[in-house]
């Protein structure tokens with residue numbers, strides 16, 4: 001595929017304006033699928049990737065009482081599984097979900113190389129739409145999503161879908177770029193086309209989470225990093241799906 005950055009794609013979207021992602025029939029999700037398919041094999045070697053995801057995953061482990069005998073986890077937009085592999089020893093089962101077959105293949109290759117049975121850890125290629133029968137109706141104690149919200153076309157919609165997959169009392173944990181005081185981070189031109197946003201303020205995510213009925217919102221800064229030549233900070237936002245009785 002040609003480098004999409006040379007295709008004249010507008011990138012105002014990364015500054016939060018109203019926008020249209022369709023170019024030649026490709027929308028933001030298509031750009032992401034193709035971009036991550038192409039970059040899957042190099043992903044884990046990206047400087048800082050392992051360090052960053054290790055910090056994020058370790059912070060996630062403190063936000064729920066993970067139990068290797070019972071905790072069922074979804075890692076949405078799981079990529080190659082950098083987060084999953086840290087959560088796995090503390091979980092009964094992890095399901096990775098990602099739009100990119102290349103990323104899913106890397107994830108599953110590592111799982112089989114480690115001799116882990118697929119019933120315990122496996123990724124599937126899927127963009128969740130909230131339709132009946134997705135993931136066989138499995139419900140999760142914890143759903144994590146790391147460094148991917150800024151790639152999603154509509155985070156209200158994604159959050160609504162993810163909340164549907166949570167058990168009552170379950171927790172949603174989203175790690176993403178922390179928007180800095182001056183607004184957006186600068187993303188190099190060649191990566192612009194896969195971004196919807198340059199990051200989120202904690203209050204942005206609180207609003208999105210609470211709109212979907214989550215409670216006990218909390219957030220913290222979990223890492224500072226350098227990636228694609230930029231300085232960034234990562235926030236982890238966490239909230240709880242109320243138990244049914246609490247909603248009465």
Ligand SMILES: C[S@@+](CC[C@H](N)C(=O)[O-])C[C@H]1O[C@@H](n2cnc3c(N)ncnc32)[C@H](O)[C@@H]1O
Pocket residue numbers: 029032033036053076077078079080081082083097098099100103126127128145146147148151152153
């Ligand atoms: C920056 S990577 C993060 C991967 C992993 N969560 C981690 O922290 O290492 C973003 C991931 O989001 C996935 N992605 C992008 N858009 C998506 C969408 N609409 N639905 C599902 N996954 C998507 C990409 O394929 C990619 O694997």
